[in-house]
Amino acid sequence: MKKVFAATALAAVFLSHTAEADIGFNAIGDMFTYNGFGTAGVARSDTDGGEFVQEFQNLGAGKNFDWKTDSKLGLQGTFAPTTWLSGTIQGLSEERFFNHISTQIEWAYIKISPLNGLSFRGGKMALPAFLVSDSRNVGYANNWVRAPDEVYGPNQFDTFQGFDVAYRHAIGKYSVTVGALAGQTTPSDFMVYPGVVGVILGHELRGYNASVDLDLATIRVSRVTSAVAVLIDNAIIAKGLVYTFTSIGATYDHNNVVGQAEFIEKRTDGSIAYSFNGWYALGGYRLGKWLPYAIYASGERPGGAGGTVPELTRHTESVGVRLDWFKSVDFKAQLDHITGFGGGFPNNTPFVNVQPGFNNKANVLTLTADFVF
Amino acid sequence: MNKPIAILTASLMLAPMAHAEVVVIGNLATPAMTKDEVTQFFLGKSQAMKPLDRLSSEPIKAQFYQKLSGQDLSQVKATWSRLVFTGKATPPKELPDAAAVKKAVAADPKAIGYIDKSEVDSSVKVLLSLN
Numbered sequence: 358m359k360k361v362f363a364a365t366a367l368a369a370v371f372l373s374h375t376a377e378a379d380i381g382f383n384a385i386g387d388m389f390t391y392n393g394f395g396t397a398g399v400a401r402s403d404t405d406g407g408e409f410v411q412e413f414q415n416l417g418a419g420k421n422f423d424w425k426t427d428s429k430l431g432l433q434g435t436f437a438p439t440t441w442l443s444g445t446i447q448g449l450s451e452e453r454f455f456n457h458i459s460t461q462i463e464w465a466y467i468k469i470s471p472l473n474g475l476s477f478r479g480g481k482m483a484l485p486a487f488l489v490s491d492s493r494n495v496g497y498a499n500n501w502v503r504a505p506d507e508v509y510g511p512n513q514f515d516t517f518q519g520f521d522v523a524y525r526h527a528i529g530k531y532s533v534t535v536g537a538l539a540g541q542t543t544p545s546d547f548m549v550y551p552g553v554v555g556v557i558l559g560h561e562l563r564g565y566n567a568s569v570d571l572d573l574a575t576i577r578v579s580r581v582t583s584a585v586a587v588l589i590d591n592a593i594i595a596k597g598l599v600y601t602f603t604s605i606g607a608t609y610d611h612n613n614v615v616g617q618a619e620f621i622e623k624r625t626d627g628s629i630a631y632s633f634n635g636w637y638a639l640g641g642y643r644l645g646k647w648l649p650y651a652i653y654a655s656g657e658r659p660g661g662a663g664g665t666v667p668e669l670t671r672h673t674e675s676v677g678v679r680l681d682w683f684k685s686v687d688f689k690a691q692l693d694h695i696t697g698f699g700g701g702f703p704n705n706t707p708f709v710n711v712q713p714g715f716n717n718k719a720n721v722l723t724l725t726a727d728f729v730f
Numbered sequence: 731m732n733k734p735i736a737i738l739t740a741s742l743m744l745a746p747m748a749h750a751e752v753v754v755i756g757n758l759a760t761p762a763m764t765k766d767e768v769t770q771f772f773l774g775k776s777q778a779m780k781p782l783d784r785l786s787s788e789p790i791k792a793q794f795y796q797k798l799s800g801q802d803l804s805q806v807k808a809t810w811s812r813l814v815f816t817g818k819a820t821p822p823k824e825l826p827d828a829a830a831v832k833k834a835v836a837a838d839p840k841a842i843g844y845i846d847k848s849e850v851d852s853s854v855k856v857l858l859s860l861n
Contacts, residue, residue, distance in 0.1 A: 384823075390820055392814050392815070392821075394811065394815060431815070433814070433815060433817075435817070435820060437820070445817045447815075447817075464817065466817070468817065470777070473776070473777060473778045474776070478817075482817075483816075490816075491815060491816035491817065492811065492812045492815045492816050494815075495811055495812070495815045497807075497808060497811050498808055498811040498812040498815060525775075525776075527770065527775070527776060529766055530766035530769065530770070532775060570775070612800075646804070681804035684786060684803075684804075684807075685807060687804075729807070729811045729814075729815075
């Protein structure tokens with residue numbers, strides 16, 4: 358009884374803290390600040406023919422309400438002994454390919470800012486391949502329930518170890534930011550077919566990106582290249598594959614109109630089967646605390662190689678609403694109509710554990726609460 | 731619409747505007763700023779100055795961001811959550827009242843804050859008026 362009471366009290370304290378506190382300056386002493394984010398979500402599909410997943414998951418949502426597809430919790434701490442030097446670490450718990458719900462250190466880096474607008478970082482960081490790379494796991498920072506998998510799924514790599522440099526130049530209320538990175542990707546697991554697991558690793562990683570902030574709109578272009586090695590059961594089955602991932606994205610936010618769109622192209626020389634094109638467009642309109650929105654996302658694995666590699670396509674129509682009723686907590690509901698293909702790697706499928714006769718279509722309802730502190 | 735209701739409606743609409751004159755203040759050594767510059771510091775686009783925020787329980791906070799950028803606090807929070815969780819910036823420190831803001835900007839040439847115009851004194855300089 359005591360335990361139940363203690364747990365209830367703790368939960369109440371935690372909830373009132375997150376409901377009342379801002380994303381803000383949470384400090385311990387003069388040099389250490391911390392922040393956190395999280396999503397509690399449930400997803401339910403109208404079919405058990407195939408389980409709906411996001412990238413790097415091998416279990417997903419069926420006809421039961423599944424809380425693992427979207428739920429996550431992140432904590433971030435920054436130690437800044439001076440204004441020009443800081444160290445940041447971020448841990449994230451979520452459903453992953455292996456280990457299922459597990460906590461990993463997503464970022465651990467040192468940042469040096471010798472001049473205003475100029476920064477160098479070294480360590481483990483998010484790979485900035487997209488418009489929304491580093492804040493993608495932060496539900497509160499995004500209007501959707503989850504990033505469209507047609508665009509965000511095909512990139513095999515979320516983080517890398519190495520160095521980057523960024524420079525921002527402001528012209529009145531506008532600004533231009535350019536960045537470059539070098540290093541190697543964090544190894545990524547994938548399912549070749551049930552029971553057989555592979556690992557992808559990108560060496561000689563290079564990245565370039567530029568963004569223009571026009572106050573009401575932001576436009577970003579990025580390219581990441583790497584020499585990719587593929588291992589299955591610890592045997593190298595391919596190496597030195599030239600991997601190129603290009604993205605162009607834009608956001609718009611003015612008065613009550615919200616828009617966001619992005620296009621990606623993944624190419625892997627030596628195998629058309631690893632290539633992918635995708636895009637999405639989101640439009641929304643703010644009505645006070647409500648933000649209704651719609652998303653269309655489309656992706657294709659181009660066919661080729663004399664007909665031995667078939668073309669595969671998937672697309673998702675989504676409608677949803679975000680409600681900002683409390684401080685630092687939002688609620689979202691999203692309905693997705695998904696048309697895809699089954700099977701596993703490397704095809705960026707929305708469905709796993711597919712049953713015979715499944716028509717590769719599903720309607721998925723997702724409810725989430727996102728918070729930051 | 732009859733007259734008393736019309737007057738009531740008009741005074742309700744004017745009421746929030748009447749008492750809210752927010753000024754951006756800085757150290758006596760800090761040059762005046764444009765609205766664009768202040769926006770960049772308070773929305774985390776530039777780290778050249780150190781913005782100081784107020785508690786969300788203070789009505790002046792919502793007024794300040796509305797006048798500065800036309801955004802409500804949940805939009806400001808979403809913007810900051812993008813910045814914080816990209817490691818690009820640390821959110822502004824929140825001070826409890828105007829006296830604390832004045833004390834902090836008087837002591838630090840990099841610090842800027844905002845208070846009600848009626849609370850300005852000789853220890854600080856008005857960098858920008860928001861009306």
